[in-house]
Amino acid sequence: MSATVAVGRARHVNVWSVIARTFLYSFLICLGVVVIYPLIWMALSGFKDNAQIFGDPFALPVHWAWNNYVQAWNQGVRGYVTVSVLVTVASAICTVLISAWTAFGLTRTKMPAKPLVVAIVLGGLMLSPTVAIIPLVKMLQALGLYNTYWALIILYTAFRVPFTTFLIRAYMLDLPGDLDEAATMDGASEGQIFWRITLPLCRPIIISCVILHVLFAWNEYLFAMIFTSGSDVQTLPVGLTSIMATHGTNYAVVFAAMTISALPIVIVFFAAQRYFIRGLSEGIGK
Amino acid sequence: MVHGAARPQRQKSLRARFGNLLSFRWAAIALILIGWFVYYPIVDNFVVSTTDQDIYTGEVTNVGLANYDRLLHDPIVLVALWNNCLYAIISVVFQVFGAFLLAALIEDLRSERWRRFWRAVYFVPSAISITVTGLLFYFIYQPQIGLLDAALSRLGLGQLVQPWLGNEHTAIYAIIAMSQWQGFGYSTLLFAIAIQKIPRDLYDAATMDGAGAFRRLWSITFPLTREMTGLMIIVTITGAFQVFNEVMVMTAGGPNNSSQVLGTWLYQKAFIEDNFGYGAAIAAVIFVLTMLTGAAQLWYTKRRRVQL
Secondary structure, X not given: OHHHOOOOOHHHHHHHHHHHHHHHHHHHHHHHHHHHHHHHHHHXXXXXXXXXXXXXXXXXXXXXXHHHXXXXXXXXXXXXXXXXXXXXXXXXXXXXXXXXXXXXXXXXXXXXOHHHHHHHHHHHHHOOHHHHHHHXXXXXXXXXXXXXXXXXXXXXXXXXXXXXXXXXXXXXXHOOXXXXXXXXXXXXXXXXXXXXXXHHHOHHHHHHHHHHHHHHHHHOOHHHHHHOOOOOOOOHHHHHHHHHHHOOOOHHHHHHHHHHHHHHHHHHHHHOHHHHHHHHHHHHHO | OHHHHHOOOOOOOHHHHHHHHHOOHHHHHHHHHHHHHHHHHHHHHHHHOOEEEOOOOOOEEEOOOHHHHHHHOOHHHHHHHHHHHHHHHHXXXXXXXXXXXXXXXXXXXXXXXXXXXXXXXXHHXXXXXXXXXXXXXXXXXXOXXXXXXXHHHHOOOHHHOOOOOOOOOOHHXXXXXXXHHHHHHHHHXXXXXXXHOOOHHHHHHHHHOOOOHHHHHHHHHHHHOHHHHHHHHHHHHHHHHHOOHHHHHHOOOOOOOOOOOHHHHHHHHHHHOOOHHHHHHXXXXXXXXXXXXXXXXXXXXXHOOOOO
């Protein structure tokens, strides 16, 4: 905006510009407080005792009761974290591999009826889990997968393959094809080209896809709630509501459990922000 | 290159043809998974919706369209539908237009460090599980320990203090407000990415011509992100008709069904009252609504000549 400071009306513009800027920054800061303060309050409340929680909500903890966090961890959260990590990692690997295979088939091979396959895979983007939930319950019960990790791993994969394929395919379409043409000349098979050439070239988008999937799987609630009932197969989001039900009166432990389950994903986001944003911009830019 | 396979190859030998068919193996797992767990349940849902299932005896009776007839006379379905519409309207205002303005403000900042900082700060709630944010706001809205009522009394607005989730008139708005808090950073980030793709020299030229910040917003940023805005409106409305998690965690549809949405009413009917047939009929309504918005999205992207 400094460029607008035309010589003749420099002072006039400056005054207004300063006022506008002050307003802008105050607005951004207020909004930032509204966004972040509840989260800080959650983490701090985890350090309070019940008397303090029922006291002034804006006060800082008097005694920092780390014990609440230890208690939350030992009374369930550890188990939920284990299940969440397992389901998230397994479904991330399956989703990204299957999507990369599909995207490779759609961009690099002579597969017939490609537009149809694309339509089928990407059509899955429009179908929501809510609509499929009742038949899925019947189906997974019949398959004996009800209340197992597999139910979640399979469903997270099936419902995320369309989106992930969409991202990887878009990236592969932009990759130059001469490397794999040269490899074909040298007698490399499609499989070799995929593992040795295309997949390594797709590394950036693969990382983005993994992060987007981790964000989804770590936080997913509907499937996790309906398909698991034993506490040994429940993921964090569902486990939290169980903790709420059993420790409902001991608020501090619930706050501690919430903070523990939010923390890893916030750290992942900040550590991998670059890849995350790339994934999003690939997703909307195409 | 995409359509390489479609090129006419008259002298294609049988072997080459077989080789091409073999390429299906790359997509096979995806097609099986999606067909089995995504497409088939949708079809099956319509079958289930025409039946009445006794969960104790496992007996299934065909009842034709009786479940749909019941749906038309269910007052809670209307409440739920209205709540979904409220969700859609309020989310479009905040998460599309609000987020657009915020993204434009942020991208107008001069320092890239600060731009990145604000984008990240506002995004944080979107990274957190809806169970956590739902529970968090359940506590925030609580009269005894919550932040909101404490803040209101402190600001001298004591007459507004109330159990936000326990009041039939405020419950759904309290939930929607939480949802805006959680979601606006995500759409702001998407708009910021779209705004970054606008060539800088357009702004420089406009500035040279004496266009102020508002003028640049209205004549450059808005028109050049209009497609993104259109897409976001459709996506937001689709999401609003599928909403489930936050309502489930915060009120489970209560008090007195005042905050039911279609998703939670489906859950209540199918899984609490064990009426799969009626639940499937509600699911069919959600399906039709999301198909309409999905068709709108397809039409919109096609018009942009985006390849699908």
